[in-house]
Amino acid sequence: MLKLPLSGPRVRVLREGVRWFGYTLVEVKPREGVSADNAIFQRFVEGMRSAGVNYAFLVVGRHELLPLSPPRRGGFLLVYSRGFGKRKVVEDVKRSFRQAKSLAEVAGLDVNPEGDGARDGEAWLLQAVFRNILEAPMGVGEEPVLEALRLGRLVGGGEFTLRVDDVYKHVVVLGETGSGKSSFVAKLLSAVGERGTHFLVFDWHGEYSALLRDSSTLVIAPDQDLGFDIFDYPRAVDPFVHIDVLMDIFTDSFDLSVSQQFILRSALRRVFTDKGHGMSEDTKPVTVEDVITSVNDLRTYSGWEQESKLAVLRRISKLADTGLSRMLNANQKIGFNDLLSENVIVDIGQVTDNYSKIFVVEAILKLLYDYKVSRKLVEPHVIVAEEARNIVPYRRAEEPPSIMERLVEEMRKFGEGMVMVNQLPSTLSQEVLTAAGTIVAFRLKGGGEYDILSKRCGIGVDVCQRLADLPVGRGVCRHPHNKTEFFEF
Numbered sequence: 001m002l003k004l005p006l007s008g009p010r011v012r013v014l015r016e017g018v019r020w021f022g023y024t025l026v027e028v029k030p031r032e033g034v035s036a037d038n039a040i041f042q043r044f045v046e047g048m049r050s051a052g053v054n055y056a057f058l059v060v061g062r063h064e065l066l067p068l069s070p071p072r073r074g075g076f077l078l079v080y081s082r083g084f085g086k087r088k089v090v091e092d093v094k095r096s097f098r099q100a101k102s103l104a105e106v107a108g109l110d111v112n113p114e115g116d117g118a119r120d121g122e123a124w125l126l127q128a129v130f131r132n133i134l135e136a137p138m139g140v141g142e143e144p145v146l147e148a149l150r151l152g153r154l155v156g157g158g159e160f161t162l163r164v165d166d167v168y169k170h171v172v173v174l175g176e177t178g179s180g181k182s183s184f185v186a187k188l189l190s191a192v193g194e195r196g197t198h199f200l201v202f203d204w205h206g207e208y209s210a211l212l213r214d215s216s217t218l219v220i221a222p223d224q225d226l227g228f229d230i231f232d233y234p235r236a237v238d239p240f241v242h243i244d245v246l247m248d249i250f251t252d253s254f255d256l257s258v259s260q261q262f263i264l265r266s267a268l269r270r271v272f273t274d275k276g277h278g279m280s281e282d283t284k285p286v287t288v289e290d291v292i293t294s295v296n297d298l299r300t301y302s303g304w305e306q307e308s309k310l311a312v313l314r315r316i317s318k319l320a321d322t323g324l325s326r327m328l329n330a331n332q333k334i335g336f337n338d339l340l341s342e343n344v345i346v347d348i349g350q351v352t353d354n355y356s357k358i359f360v361v362e363a364i365l366k367l368l369y370d371y372k373v374s375r376k377l378v379e380p381h382v383i384v385a386e387e388a389r390n391i392v393p394y395r396r397a398e399e400p401p402s403i404m405e406r407l408v409e410e411m412r413k414f415g416e417g418m419v420m421v422n423q424l425p426s427t428l429s430q431e432v433l434t435a436a437g438t439i440v441a442f443r444l445k446g447g448g449e450y451d452i453l454s455k456r457c458g459i460g461v462d463v464c465q466r467l468a469d470l471p472v473g474r475g476v477c478r479h480p481h482n483k484t485e486f487f488e489f
Contacts, residue, residue, distance in 0.1 A: 009079070009097045009113040011090055022089035023080035024097060026113045028263075034108040041075075043157030047103035053096045055079050062366035077111070085224075096187040113349040119345070144215045149191040151184070152489030155474070162438065166480050167192065167382060169437025174425055179442035180419050180473040180489075185384055186211040187489055188419065197237050197380045200368075202361045204386035219326065220334060221347040230363045231286035234374065239277040245270045249366050252403045253359035254315040259308040264316070267294040269468050288325045292317055304337075318353045324360060336371040339364070340381055358390050362404060364392075369407055369414070378415040388420035389427040405429050425452040433457065437480040443470040 030040060048055050057079060079100055083090035101111045148161035162171075162426070163296035167188075175181045189199050189212060198476070201208045209219050220227060230249070233242040247265055250256060256264065271294040276283040286467045295313055300306040319325055334344070348357045356411065372378075385391050391404050408418055409432075422428050426449055433439075444450075450464035459478050466486075467476065474488040 004440045009094070013086060020086045020089040021080065021082050022086075022091055022093045022391040023078055026077050026079070026097070026100075027078045027110050028075055028104060028109055028111055029106050031110050031345065032064070036392040040108045044104055044107040045110055047107065048100060051099050051101050051103060053079065053103075054081055054092075055096070055100065056399055065125070072368060081128055081238060090419075095233055114208070116174065128302050134345070149188065151187055151191060152241070152487045155488060160477070160485070160489070161481050162477075164192075164195065166437050168380060168430075169413065169421070169480055170386075170412065171420045171438040171440065172425075172428070172433060172436040173419065173442075175422065175438045175442030175444055175475065176423060178472065179444075179470070180475065181442055182211065184209045184388075184475070184489060185419055185421060185442065187383065188450075189384065192382050193343060197382060198341060199382040199384065200339055200364075201345045201384040202364075202386055203345050203347045203349060204357065204390075206355065207386075208345050209347050209349075210386075212343070212345060213393075217343045217345060218334070219345045219347055222324060222326045222350050223301070227332070228287070228364065229340075230328060230367060232333075235389060237374075239272050240269065243272060243391070245324070245366060245370060249359065249363045249402055250316070253362050254355055256315070259304060259306070260315075263298065263305070263308045264313045264481065265310075267291060267298055270294050270298075288316070288319050288328050292320060315355065319359065320355050324348075324351050324353075324356045327360065336368055339368060340372075340377070340379070341465075355388065361385065361391055365407060369411065369416075372414045372416070380415045382417045382419060383411070384419045386421045388422040389424075392420065392432045394427050401431065402429075405432060408432055409435065425449055430456055439478040440475055441467055441478075442475040443467060445473070 009026060009147050011022055011024045020428070023433055034040065040406065072073075077100065079096045081096065083089045083092065097111075104111045114330045148163050149167070150159055150161050152160040156162050159397065163318040167453055171188075172183055173181050186208060188219055189201070192199060202213070203209060209221070210259070231238065232244075243265065246268060247261060250264055251261055254456075268291065271286055271290045274294075274387075275286055275290070281378065292313065295309060298309060319328065338344075338391045346360065351357050392402065392408060394401065394454075395405075406421075411418055420428070420432065424446070425433055426446075430452070431454070436457075437452070439459065441453065441459070444453075450467070453459045453464050454461050457478055459476065463476055463484055470476075471488075474486065476484060476486050478484045
């Protein structure tokens with residue numbers, strides 16, 4: 001437990017996974033000369049509710065949980081806040097305390113943060129009892145019984161819905177800029193969230209932070225002290241096996257040649273060894289800067305080695321130059337269990353380099369997949385990949401499938417529903433497009449695009465030709481059973 005010295009109330013802050021729980025317990029009693037009747041406490045409680053203060057009014061008089069406690073003219077008040085930022089939680093508690101104190105004065109009560117009652121053993125026991133209630137995860141409760149996800153209206157009348165199971169067969173959302181893709185996906189995620197299913201969004205342009213952000217959504221961005229550690233791995237795993245995983249990610253994201261792969265692999269093995277990994281239990285964390293330094297310090301013995309070394313440095317230095325290193329080296333690390341048990345938006349809109357954006361998405365996806373496979377986790381979870389052409393781009397038929405193509409297909413087996421958002425079907429992997437259970441298309445123009453939707457997705461040519469004139473927020477959905485219908489939301 002961390003105690004923060006603050007002016008006013010004594011605030012305590014506890015870590016709960018990636019959340020912080022801040023609270024203060026104060027003594028409340030009638031002002032001298034004021035009758036201790038229920039009316040003044042009722043006025044106080046009503047004022048607190050109207051002001052939106054997070055509080056638990058613990059006890060007035062003798063409490064049933066403590067039958068031997070002496071009767072009191074007052075009671076205890078627990079003011080609390082929960083959130084993802086420690087400093088903000090503390091400020092919220094302080095602000096709520098000031099509101100509570102002001103409302104108490106109006107009601108004829110005194111709030112004493114340093115009273116004996118707020119420090120004695122009885123008070124802390126009460127606090128422990130009520131904290132068990134407050135620590136329940138947000139959104140806990142019986143899952144609502146929903147037969148389908150209600151997402152809008154059918155153009156011909158009736159309700160537009162998607163079956164929940166269809167989301168886990170993957171969804172592709174297509175359409176021009178401004179046609180309604182992001183708003184539709186946000187509505188889909190809200191409907192999924194109502195069922196208690198968590199989601200992870202790779203926000204390419206910073207849109208979803210505004211569409212979905214609330215107190216239950218964790219936003220990871222370069223300008224915040226939140227991030228993840230791609231160099232970390234379970235201690236039961238051989239660090240050099242983890243290096244193989246990292247090489248897959250670096251190679252696919254930065255399009256490394258064979259000679260460049262040799263340089264980077266040598267640098268990674270060297271830095272992991274220097275930090276004690278695979279050598280002892282006393283290991284030190286590996287950072288992006290460590291890898292860059294290790295590459296820079298490698299000795300080369302030929303022109304091609306030097307050229308490959310400089311090429312690797314140019315690529316991985318982007319991870320530090322674009323501000324992404326603040327995500328990768330943040331003080332507060334987000335574990336992969338947190339990514340699965342919270343609603344998370346990874347805001348990479350502030351990252352300027354496209355290769356770096358691809359790297360962060362592929363790194364999280366690959367490591368998250370390995371995490372689920374190693375633990376045999378199959379709980380339902382939804383991942384949204386904006387600008388999906390960067391993750392599963394079009395490839396010629398004679399070329400082998402990419403790592404991400406294979407990963408997207410494998411995700412189904414472990415309860416992951418992938419929602420891939422892109423402008424044009426022609427820039428996506430045609431295999432991924434064909435395998436998707438649900439296709440949603442908004443306003444779209446181009447005969448070549450219509451041919452792909454018709455041949456690959458089973459959407460009729462007459463339906464495709466109507467896409468060019470669709471207003472914002474109206475689209476067509478081809479369900480897994482090939483039923484096609486127009487809708488709007």
